Amino acid sequence: MVSTLDRYFHITERGSTIGTEIRAGVVTFFAMAYIVVLNPLILGTSADSEGTTLGIPQVAAATALAAGVMTLAFGFIARYPFGIAAGLGLNTLVAVTLVAGEGLTWPEAMGLVVLDGIVIVALAASGFREAVFNAIPAPMKAAIGVGIGAFIALVGLVDAGFVTRVPDAANTTVPVGLGTGGSISTWPTVVFVVGVLLCGTLVVRKVRGGLFIGIVLTTLIAMAVEAWLKPSDDWSLAVPTLPETLGGLPDLSIVGQVDLFGAFAKIGALSASLLVFTLVLANFFDAMGTMTALGKQGGLVDKQGNLPHLKRALIVEGAGAVVGGAASASSNTVFADSAAGVGDGARTGLANVVTGLLFLAAMFLTPLYSVVPIEAAAPVLVVVGAMMMAQVRDIDWGTFEVALPAFLTIVVMPFTYSIANGIGVGFITFTVMSVAAGKARQVHRIMWLVSALFVVFFAIDPIMSAIQG
Numbered sequence: 001m002v003s004t005l006d007r008y009f010h011i012t013e014r015g016s017t018i019g020t021e022i023r024a025g026v027v028t029f030f031a032m033a034y035i036v037v038l039n040p041l042i043l044g045t046s047a048d049s050e051g052t053t054l055g056i057p058q059v060a061a062a063t064a065l066a067a068g069v070m071t072l073a074f075g076f077i078a079r080y081p082f083g084i085a086a087g088l089g090l091n092t093l094v095a096v097t098l099v100a101g102e103g104l105t106w107p108e109a110m111g112l113v114v115l116d117g118i119v120i121v122a123l124a125a126s127g128f129r130e131a132v133f134n135a136i137p138a139p140m141k142a143a144i145g146v147g148i149g150a151f152i153a154l155v156g157l158v159d160a161g162f163v164t165r166v167p168d169a170a171n172t173t174v175p176v177g178l179g180t181g182g183s184i185s186t187w188p189t190v191v192f193v194v195g196v197l198l199c200g201t202l203v204v205r206k207v208r209g210g211l212f213i214g215i216v217l218t219t220l221i222a223m224a225v226e227a228w229l230k231p232s233d234d235w236s237l238a239v240p241t242l243p244e245t246l247g248g249l250p251d252l253s254i255v256g257q258v259d260l261f262g263a264f265a266k267i268g269a270l271s272a273s274l275l276v277f278t279l280v281l282a283n284f285f286d287a288m289g290t291m292t293a294l295g296k297q298g299g300l301v302d303k304q305g306n307l308p309h310l311k312r313a314l315i316v317e318g319a320g321a322v323v324g325g326a327a328s329a330s331s332n333t334v335f336a337d338s339a340a341g342v343g344d345g346a347r348t349g350l351a352n353v354v355t356g357l358l359f360l361a362a363m364f365l366t367p368l369y370s371v372v373p374i375e376a377a378a379p380v381l382v383v384v385g386a387m388m389m390a391q392v393r394d395i396d397w398g399t400f401e402v403a404l405p406a407f408l409t410i411v412v413m414p415f416t417y418s419i420a421n422g423i424g425v426g427f428i429t430f431t432v433m434s435v436a437a438g439k440a441r442q443v444h445r446i447m448w449l450v451s452a453l454f455v456v457f458f459a460i461d462p463i464m465s466a467i468q469g
Helices: 002-009 018-032 035-043 056-078 090-101 106-126 128-135 138-159 187-204 210-229 262-267 269-297 310-326 336-343 349-369 374-394 400-416 419-436 445-458 460-468
Strands: 084-086 163-165 176-178 332-334
Touching (some): 002 018, 018 336, 018 374, 035 056, 090 106, 106 262, 128 269, 138 269, 138 336, 138 400, 138 419, 210 374, 262 269, 269 374, 269 419, 269 445, 269 460, 419 445
Antiparallel strands (some): 084 332
Protein backbone atom coordinates (compact mmCIF):
# COMPACT_ATOMS: atom_id res chain seq x y z
CA MET A 1 0.00 0.00 0.00
CA VAL A 2 2.76 2.43 0.97
CA SER A 3 4.81 1.65 -2.14
CA THR A 4 1.70 1.98 -4.34
CA LEU A 5 0.97 5.44 -2.93
CA ASP A 6 4.61 6.41 -3.35
CA ARG A 7 4.70 5.37 -7.01
CA TYR A 8 1.32 6.86 -7.94
CA PHE A 9 1.90 10.26 -6.33
CA HIS A 10 5.70 10.38 -6.91
CA ILE A 11 6.19 11.10 -3.21
CA THR A 12 9.84 10.05 -2.86
CA GLU A 13 10.65 11.43 -6.31
CA ARG A 14 9.52 14.87 -5.19
CA GLY A 15 11.44 14.69 -1.94
CA SER A 16 8.48 14.20 0.38
CA THR A 17 7.04 11.55 2.68
CA ILE A 18 3.56 10.19 3.30
CA GLY A 19 3.55 11.72 6.78
CA THR A 20 4.53 15.12 5.43
CA GLU A 21 1.82 14.99 2.76
CA ILE A 22 -0.87 14.07 5.30
CA ARG A 23 0.19 16.81 7.71
CA ALA A 24 0.49 19.44 4.97
CA GLY A 25 -2.91 18.44 3.58
CA VAL A 26 -4.42 19.25 6.99
CA VAL A 27 -2.60 22.61 6.97
CA THR A 28 -4.04 23.42 3.53
CA PHE A 29 -7.53 22.57 4.75
CA PHE A 30 -7.36 24.85 7.77
CA ALA A 31 -5.92 27.64 5.62
CA MET A 32 -8.88 27.24 3.22
CA ALA A 33 -11.66 26.19 5.62
CA TYR A 34 -12.91 29.75 6.06
CA ILE A 35 -14.46 29.53 2.59
CA VAL A 36 -17.10 27.17 4.02
CA VAL A 37 -18.18 30.04 6.29
CA LEU A 38 -17.44 33.03 4.04
CA ASN A 39 -18.94 31.82 0.75
CA PRO A 40 -22.41 31.43 2.33
CA LEU A 41 -22.23 35.01 3.60
CA ILE A 42 -21.57 36.22 0.04
CA LEU A 43 -23.99 33.97 -1.84
CA GLY A 44 -26.50 32.80 0.74
CA THR A 45 -27.96 36.01 2.10
CA SER A 46 -29.04 38.04 -0.97
CA ALA A 47 -32.36 37.59 -2.74
CA ASP A 48 -32.46 37.43 -6.53
CA SER A 49 -35.00 39.12 -8.83
CA GLU A 50 -37.62 36.55 -7.85
CA GLY A 51 -36.97 36.99 -4.13
CA THR A 52 -35.19 33.64 -3.79
CA THR A 53 -32.33 33.32 -1.29
CA LEU A 54 -29.96 30.36 -1.47
CA GLY A 55 -29.57 30.18 2.33
CA ILE A 56 -26.45 30.03 4.47
CA PRO A 57 -26.68 26.34 5.55
CA GLN A 58 -27.37 25.26 1.99
CA VAL A 59 -24.47 27.24 0.49
CA ALA A 60 -22.14 26.01 3.26
CA ALA A 61 -22.96 22.39 2.45
CA ALA A 62 -22.66 22.96 -1.32
CA THR A 63 -19.37 24.81 -0.87
CA ALA A 64 -17.84 21.98 1.14
CA LEU A 65 -19.17 19.36 -1.31
CA ALA A 66 -17.79 21.08 -4.43
CA ALA A 67 -14.44 21.82 -2.75
CA GLY A 68 -14.12 18.23 -1.57
CA VAL A 69 -14.96 16.70 -4.93
CA MET A 70 -12.71 19.03 -6.96
CA THR A 71 -9.77 18.92 -4.53
CA LEU A 72 -9.87 15.12 -4.58
CA ALA A 73 -10.12 15.08 -8.39
CA PHE A 74 -7.16 17.43 -8.72
CA GLY A 75 -5.13 15.34 -6.30
CA PHE A 76 -5.82 12.03 -8.04
CA ILE A 77 -5.63 13.26 -11.65
CA ALA A 78 -3.27 16.25 -11.67
CA ARG A 79 -1.33 14.89 -8.65
CA TYR A 80 -0.37 18.33 -7.38
CA PRO A 81 -1.03 19.73 -3.86
CA PHE A 82 -3.25 22.61 -4.96
CA GLY A 83 -6.58 22.78 -3.12
CA ILE A 84 -9.68 23.86 -5.04
CA ALA A 85 -12.71 25.73 -3.66
CA ALA A 86 -15.12 28.56 -4.47
CA GLY A 87 -12.98 31.42 -5.73
CA LEU A 88 -13.13 34.68 -3.83
CA GLY A 89 -13.73 37.51 -6.26
CA LEU A 90 -15.49 35.12 -8.60
CA ASN A 91 -18.26 34.54 -6.05
CA THR A 92 -18.60 38.29 -5.53
CA LEU A 93 -18.79 38.76 -9.30
CA VAL A 94 -21.67 36.27 -9.39
CA ALA A 95 -23.54 37.83 -6.46
CA VAL A 96 -22.98 41.52 -7.24
CA THR A 97 -22.75 41.69 -11.04
CA LEU A 98 -24.84 38.77 -12.28
CA VAL A 99 -27.59 38.62 -9.64
CA ALA A 100 -27.80 42.11 -8.11
CA GLY A 101 -26.60 44.08 -11.15
CA GLU A 102 -28.05 42.20 -14.11
CA GLY A 103 -31.16 40.94 -12.31
CA LEU A 104 -30.55 37.26 -12.99
CA THR A 105 -31.99 34.55 -10.78
CA TRP A 106 -29.56 32.34 -8.91
CA PRO A 107 -30.13 29.37 -11.29
CA GLU A 108 -29.55 31.67 -14.31
CA ALA A 109 -26.35 33.08 -12.80
CA MET A 110 -25.05 29.61 -11.95
CA GLY A 111 -25.87 28.55 -15.51
CA LEU A 112 -23.42 31.16 -16.79
CA VAL A 113 -20.82 29.83 -14.34
CA VAL A 114 -21.28 26.33 -15.76
CA LEU A 115 -20.89 27.67 -19.31
CA ASP A 116 -17.75 29.51 -18.17
CA GLY A 117 -16.35 26.19 -16.98
CA ILE A 118 -17.23 24.41 -20.21
CA VAL A 119 -15.38 27.08 -22.22
CA ILE A 120 -12.32 26.84 -19.95
CA VAL A 121 -12.24 23.04 -20.18
CA ALA A 122 -12.47 23.28 -23.96
CA LEU A 123 -9.61 25.80 -24.07
CA ALA A 124 -7.51 23.55 -21.86
CA ALA A 125 -8.30 20.42 -23.86
CA SER A 126 -7.38 22.19 -27.10
CA GLY A 127 -3.97 23.08 -25.72
CA PHE A 128 -4.59 26.84 -25.92
CA ARG A 129 -4.54 27.34 -22.18
CA GLU A 130 -1.19 25.58 -21.88
CA ALA A 131 0.14 27.64 -24.80
CA VAL A 132 -0.78 30.83 -22.93
CA PHE A 133 0.96 29.47 -19.85
CA ASN A 134 4.14 28.77 -21.84
CA ALA A 135 4.07 32.14 -23.64
CA ILE A 136 4.47 34.14 -20.42
CA PRO A 137 8.05 35.47 -20.09
CA ALA A 138 10.00 34.13 -17.10
CA PRO A 139 10.22 37.54 -15.32
CA MET A 140 6.44 37.90 -15.51
CA LYS A 141 5.97 34.40 -14.06
CA ALA A 142 8.19 35.43 -11.16
CA ALA A 143 6.22 38.67 -10.74
CA ILE A 144 2.96 36.70 -10.62
CA GLY A 145 4.39 34.55 -7.83
CA VAL A 146 5.55 37.57 -5.84
CA GLY A 147 2.22 39.34 -6.41
CA ILE A 148 0.27 36.35 -5.15
CA GLY A 149 2.54 36.24 -2.10
CA ALA A 150 1.68 39.88 -1.39
CA PHE A 151 -1.98 39.18 -2.10
CA ILE A 152 -2.38 36.25 0.30
CA ALA A 153 -0.41 38.16 2.96
CA LEU A 154 -2.85 41.06 2.62
CA VAL A 155 -5.78 38.62 2.80
CA GLY A 156 -4.36 37.34 6.10
CA LEU A 157 -3.76 40.85 7.46
CA VAL A 158 -7.27 42.02 6.55
CA ASP A 159 -9.07 38.87 7.71
CA ALA A 160 -7.35 39.16 11.09
CA GLY A 161 -8.24 42.84 11.50
CA PHE A 162 -4.60 43.97 11.48
CA VAL A 163 -5.29 46.02 8.35
CA THR A 164 -8.71 47.71 8.18
CA ARG A 165 -10.59 50.05 5.91
CA VAL A 166 -10.72 53.62 7.17
CA PRO A 167 -14.44 54.35 7.80
CA ASP A 168 -14.36 57.80 6.17
CA ALA A 169 -12.02 56.72 3.37
CA ALA A 170 -13.87 58.97 0.93
CA ASN A 171 -12.77 62.03 2.91
CA THR A 172 -9.15 61.09 3.50
CA THR A 173 -6.08 60.20 1.49
CA VAL A 174 -5.57 57.10 3.66
CA PRO A 175 -7.91 54.30 2.49
CA VAL A 176 -6.62 51.65 4.92
CA GLY A 177 -4.96 51.71 8.30
CA LEU A 178 -3.55 49.64 11.15
CA GLY A 179 -6.36 48.24 13.31
CA THR A 180 -8.53 51.07 14.58
CA GLY A 181 -7.01 54.55 14.69
CA GLY A 182 -3.53 53.14 14.19
CA SER A 183 -3.78 50.73 17.12
CA ILE A 184 -4.49 47.02 17.43
CA SER A 185 -7.97 47.25 18.87
CA THR A 186 -9.14 43.70 19.55
CA TRP A 187 -7.85 40.63 21.33
CA PRO A 188 -8.37 38.41 18.25
CA THR A 189 -5.95 40.66 16.35
CA VAL A 190 -3.46 40.30 19.19
CA VAL A 191 -3.82 36.53 18.84
CA PHE A 192 -3.05 36.92 15.12
CA VAL A 193 0.11 38.93 15.84
CA VAL A 194 1.26 36.31 18.31
CA GLY A 195 0.50 33.66 15.69
CA VAL A 196 2.63 35.39 13.04
CA LEU A 197 5.60 35.60 15.39
CA LEU A 198 5.05 32.03 16.55
CA CYS A 199 4.85 30.62 13.00
CA GLY A 200 7.82 32.71 11.94
CA THR A 201 9.86 31.42 14.86
CA LEU A 202 9.00 27.79 14.03
CA VAL A 203 10.07 28.35 10.42
CA VAL A 204 13.33 30.04 11.48
CA ARG A 205 14.05 27.12 13.82
CA LYS A 206 13.29 24.73 10.91
CA VAL A 207 10.75 22.79 12.99
CA ARG A 208 9.17 20.06 10.86
CA GLY A 209 5.49 20.81 10.39
CA GLY A 210 6.04 24.25 11.87
CA LEU A 211 3.07 25.86 10.12
CA PHE A 212 0.72 23.08 11.22
CA ILE A 213 2.00 23.36 14.78
CA GLY A 214 1.59 27.13 14.53
CA ILE A 215 -2.10 26.81 13.60
CA VAL A 216 -2.73 24.37 16.47
CA LEU A 217 -0.91 26.47 19.08
CA THR A 218 -2.51 29.72 17.89
CA THR A 219 -5.95 28.07 18.04
CA LEU A 220 -5.27 26.98 21.63
CA ILE A 221 -4.19 30.54 22.48
CA ALA A 222 -7.38 31.83 20.83
CA MET A 223 -9.52 29.44 22.86
CA ALA A 224 -7.79 30.56 26.05
CA VAL A 225 -8.33 34.24 25.18
CA GLU A 226 -12.00 33.61 24.41
CA ALA A 227 -12.51 31.69 27.67
CA TRP A 228 -10.73 34.30 29.77
CA LEU A 229 -11.53 37.66 28.14
CA LYS A 230 -14.64 36.69 26.09
CA PRO A 231 -14.15 38.98 23.02
CA SER A 232 -16.81 36.91 21.21
CA ASP A 233 -18.05 39.69 18.91
CA ASP A 234 -14.54 40.63 17.75
CA TRP A 235 -13.63 37.37 15.98
CA SER A 236 -13.92 37.65 12.18
CA LEU A 237 -16.12 34.60 11.58
CA ALA A 238 -15.63 31.62 13.87
CA VAL A 239 -15.54 31.98 17.66
CA PRO A 240 -12.92 29.57 19.12
CA THR A 241 -15.08 27.67 21.56
CA LEU A 242 -16.00 24.02 21.71
CA PRO A 243 -19.22 23.54 19.68
CA GLU A 244 -22.47 22.43 21.28
CA THR A 245 -22.91 19.78 18.57
CA LEU A 246 -20.46 17.97 16.32
CA GLY A 247 -22.59 18.39 13.22
CA GLY A 248 -25.50 16.91 11.34
CA LEU A 249 -26.77 15.96 7.89
CA PRO A 250 -26.00 18.60 5.23
CA ASP A 251 -28.77 20.36 3.29
CA LEU A 252 -27.90 19.88 -0.38
CA SER A 253 -31.22 21.12 -1.78
CA ILE A 254 -29.63 23.83 -3.97
CA VAL A 255 -27.30 21.39 -5.73
CA GLY A 256 -28.36 21.06 -9.37
CA GLN A 257 -30.56 24.17 -9.35
CA VAL A 258 -29.14 25.53 -12.62
CA ASP A 259 -30.74 27.21 -15.64
CA LEU A 260 -28.07 26.84 -18.32
CA PHE A 261 -29.43 29.28 -20.94
CA GLY A 262 -31.97 31.31 -18.97
CA ALA A 263 -29.71 34.39 -18.88
CA PHE A 264 -29.58 34.49 -22.68
CA ALA A 265 -33.36 34.73 -22.85
CA LYS A 266 -33.56 37.35 -20.08
CA ILE A 267 -30.82 39.84 -21.01
CA GLY A 268 -30.02 38.87 -24.59
CA ALA A 269 -27.37 36.69 -26.21
CA LEU A 270 -24.74 39.42 -26.58
CA SER A 271 -24.96 40.68 -22.97
CA ALA A 272 -24.96 37.14 -21.60
CA SER A 273 -21.99 36.23 -23.79
CA LEU A 274 -20.02 39.23 -22.49
CA LEU A 275 -20.75 38.13 -18.93
CA VAL A 276 -19.46 34.63 -19.74
CA PHE A 277 -16.36 36.25 -21.31
CA THR A 278 -15.78 38.20 -18.07
CA LEU A 279 -16.08 35.03 -16.00
CA VAL A 280 -13.78 33.09 -18.33
CA LEU A 281 -11.02 35.70 -18.31
CA ALA A 282 -11.13 36.17 -14.52
CA ASN A 283 -11.25 32.41 -13.90
CA PHE A 284 -8.65 31.58 -16.55
CA PHE A 285 -5.95 33.88 -15.23
CA ASP A 286 -6.70 33.60 -11.52
CA ALA A 287 -6.03 29.86 -11.74
CA MET A 288 -3.09 30.16 -14.11
CA GLY A 289 -1.35 32.71 -11.93
CA THR A 290 -1.96 30.73 -8.76
CA MET A 291 -0.69 27.48 -10.26
CA THR A 292 2.43 29.27 -11.54
CA ALA A 293 3.17 30.66 -8.08
CA LEU A 294 2.46 27.43 -6.20
CA GLY A 295 4.51 25.38 -8.64
CA LYS A 296 7.51 27.68 -8.25
CA GLN A 297 7.13 27.76 -4.48
CA GLY A 298 7.12 23.96 -4.26
CA GLY A 299 9.97 23.47 -6.72
CA LEU A 300 7.63 21.54 -9.02
CA VAL A 301 8.35 23.49 -12.23
CA ASP A 302 10.95 22.80 -14.93
CA LYS A 303 13.78 25.12 -15.97
CA GLN A 304 11.36 27.23 -18.03
CA GLY A 305 9.08 27.68 -15.02
CA ASN A 306 6.37 25.35 -16.37
CA LEU A 307 4.57 22.54 -14.56
CA PRO A 308 4.99 19.05 -16.04
CA HIS A 309 1.73 17.44 -17.24
CA LEU A 310 0.14 20.88 -17.17
CA LYS A 311 -2.62 20.12 -19.66
CA ARG A 312 -4.42 17.60 -17.46
CA ALA A 313 -4.10 19.92 -14.46
CA LEU A 314 -5.69 22.77 -16.42
CA ILE A 315 -8.54 20.56 -17.63
CA VAL A 316 -9.36 19.38 -14.11
CA GLU A 317 -9.12 22.92 -12.72
CA GLY A 318 -11.46 24.18 -15.46
CA ALA A 319 -13.99 21.54 -14.46
CA GLY A 320 -14.14 23.29 -11.09
CA ALA A 321 -16.32 26.00 -12.59
CA VAL A 322 -18.71 23.38 -13.99
CA VAL A 323 -18.95 21.55 -10.65
CA GLY A 324 -19.13 24.75 -8.60
CA GLY A 325 -21.86 26.23 -10.80
CA ALA A 326 -23.84 22.97 -10.82
CA ALA A 327 -23.64 22.88 -7.02
CA SER A 328 -24.77 26.55 -6.76
CA ALA A 329 -21.52 27.28 -4.91
CA SER A 330 -19.99 29.53 -7.63
CA SER A 331 -16.92 28.76 -9.70
CA ASN A 332 -14.33 26.57 -7.98
CA THR A 333 -10.69 27.27 -8.74
CA VAL A 334 -7.18 26.65 -7.42
CA PHE A 335 -6.84 28.41 -4.07
CA ALA A 336 -3.84 30.65 -3.42
CA ASP A 337 -4.19 29.66 0.25
CA SER A 338 -2.83 26.24 -0.77
CA ALA A 339 0.53 27.95 -0.39
CA ALA A 340 0.18 27.25 3.33
CA GLY A 341 0.32 23.49 2.72
CA VAL A 342 3.07 23.82 0.12
CA GLY A 343 5.03 25.89 2.63
CA ASP A 344 4.62 23.05 5.14
CA GLY A 345 6.03 20.49 2.72
CA ALA A 346 3.18 19.38 0.44
CA ARG A 347 4.56 18.29 -2.93
CA THR A 348 2.08 15.73 -4.29
CA GLY A 349 -1.59 15.03 -4.87
CA LEU A 350 -1.74 12.95 -1.69
CA ALA A 351 -1.92 16.20 0.30
CA ASN A 352 -4.92 17.15 -1.83
CA VAL A 353 -6.60 13.85 -1.05
CA VAL A 354 -6.34 14.65 2.65
CA THR A 355 -7.63 18.19 2.11
CA GLY A 356 -10.51 16.96 -0.06
CA LEU A 357 -11.61 14.35 2.46
CA LEU A 358 -11.61 16.99 5.19
CA PHE A 359 -13.83 19.23 3.03
CA LEU A 360 -16.29 16.36 2.53
CA ALA A 361 -16.25 15.72 6.27
CA ALA A 362 -16.87 19.43 6.81
CA MET A 363 -20.33 18.99 5.25
CA PHE A 364 -21.25 17.02 8.35
CA LEU A 365 -18.86 18.54 10.90
CA THR A 366 -18.86 22.27 10.15
CA PRO A 367 -19.42 23.23 13.82
CA LEU A 368 -16.33 21.24 14.82
CA TYR A 369 -14.11 22.81 12.17
CA SER A 370 -15.30 26.31 13.06
CA VAL A 371 -13.31 26.00 16.30
CA VAL A 372 -10.30 27.30 14.33
CA PRO A 373 -10.81 31.07 13.85
CA ILE A 374 -9.45 32.95 10.85
CA GLU A 375 -7.10 34.73 13.24
CA ALA A 376 -5.37 31.39 13.90
CA ALA A 377 -5.04 30.42 10.22
CA ALA A 378 -4.21 33.89 8.83
CA PRO A 379 -0.66 33.98 10.31
CA VAL A 380 0.27 31.12 7.98
CA LEU A 381 -0.81 33.20 4.96
CA VAL A 382 1.46 36.05 6.04
CA VAL A 383 4.44 33.78 6.65
CA VAL A 384 3.96 31.96 3.33
CA GLY A 385 3.56 35.33 1.58
CA ALA A 386 7.01 36.22 2.89
CA MET A 387 8.36 32.93 1.54
CA MET A 388 6.93 33.61 -1.91
CA MET A 389 8.61 37.02 -2.02
CA ALA A 390 11.91 35.19 -2.62
CA GLN A 391 10.95 34.93 -6.30
CA VAL A 392 11.55 38.66 -6.68
CA ARG A 393 15.24 37.88 -7.28
CA ASP A 394 14.32 36.33 -10.65
CA ILE A 395 13.23 39.73 -12.02
CA ASP A 396 15.71 41.96 -13.88
CA TRP A 397 14.99 45.26 -12.13
CA GLY A 398 17.72 47.00 -14.12
CA THR A 399 15.69 46.68 -17.35
CA PHE A 400 12.77 49.06 -17.05
CA GLU A 401 10.63 47.48 -19.76
CA VAL A 402 10.66 44.42 -17.49
CA ALA A 403 10.68 46.24 -14.15
CA LEU A 404 7.54 48.33 -14.70
CA PRO A 405 5.17 45.51 -15.77
CA ALA A 406 6.61 43.25 -13.06
CA PHE A 407 6.13 45.96 -10.43
CA LEU A 408 2.56 46.66 -11.54
CA THR A 409 1.74 42.94 -11.54
CA ILE A 410 3.00 42.68 -7.97
CA VAL A 411 1.25 45.74 -6.53
CA VAL A 412 -2.06 45.61 -8.41
CA MET A 413 -2.90 42.12 -7.10
CA PRO A 414 -3.08 43.13 -3.42
CA PHE A 415 -4.22 46.70 -4.07
CA THR A 416 -7.24 45.57 -6.13
CA TYR A 417 -7.71 42.27 -4.27
CA SER A 418 -7.57 40.38 -7.56
CA ILE A 419 -4.98 38.06 -9.09
CA ALA A 420 -6.51 38.45 -12.56
CA ASN A 421 -6.32 42.26 -12.37
CA GLY A 422 -2.62 42.12 -11.56
CA ILE A 423 -1.91 39.74 -14.42
CA GLY A 424 -3.94 41.82 -16.86
CA VAL A 425 -2.29 45.13 -15.97
CA GLY A 426 1.13 43.46 -16.08
CA PHE A 427 0.53 41.86 -19.48
CA ILE A 428 -0.74 45.07 -21.08
CA THR A 429 2.15 47.06 -19.66
CA PHE A 430 4.70 44.43 -20.72
CA THR A 431 3.43 44.52 -24.31
CA VAL A 432 3.43 48.33 -24.49
CA MET A 433 6.86 48.67 -22.85
CA SER A 434 8.33 46.06 -25.21
CA VAL A 435 7.09 48.13 -28.16
CA ALA A 436 8.57 51.27 -26.59
CA ALA A 437 11.91 49.46 -26.20
CA GLY A 438 11.89 48.38 -29.84
CA LYS A 439 11.31 44.74 -28.92
CA ALA A 440 7.82 44.26 -30.35
CA ARG A 441 8.91 41.24 -32.39
CA GLN A 442 10.11 39.51 -29.22
CA VAL A 443 6.61 39.59 -27.71
CA HIS A 444 4.84 36.27 -28.26
CA ARG A 445 1.71 36.61 -30.39
CA ILE A 446 -0.32 35.03 -27.60
CA MET A 447 0.80 37.85 -25.29
CA TRP A 448 -0.55 40.33 -27.85
CA LEU A 449 -3.88 38.47 -27.96
CA VAL A 450 -4.20 38.17 -24.19
CA SER A 451 -3.29 41.84 -23.69
CA ALA A 452 -6.05 42.83 -26.14
CA LEU A 453 -8.55 40.59 -24.33
CA PHE A 454 -7.62 42.21 -21.02
CA VAL A 455 -8.27 45.66 -22.52
CA VAL A 456 -11.81 44.47 -23.25
CA PHE A 457 -12.03 42.90 -19.78
CA PHE A 458 -11.14 46.16 -18.03
CA ALA A 459 -13.56 48.14 -20.22
CA ILE A 460 -16.45 45.68 -19.88
CA ASP A 461 -18.74 48.09 -17.99
CA PRO A 462 -18.72 50.89 -20.60
CA ILE A 463 -19.02 48.25 -23.32
CA MET A 464 -22.07 46.74 -21.58
CA SER A 465 -23.56 50.23 -21.09
CA ALA A 466 -23.10 51.05 -24.77
CA ILE A 467 -24.79 47.79 -25.79
CA GLN A 468 -27.70 48.19 -23.39
CA GLY A 469 -28.07 51.94 -24.03
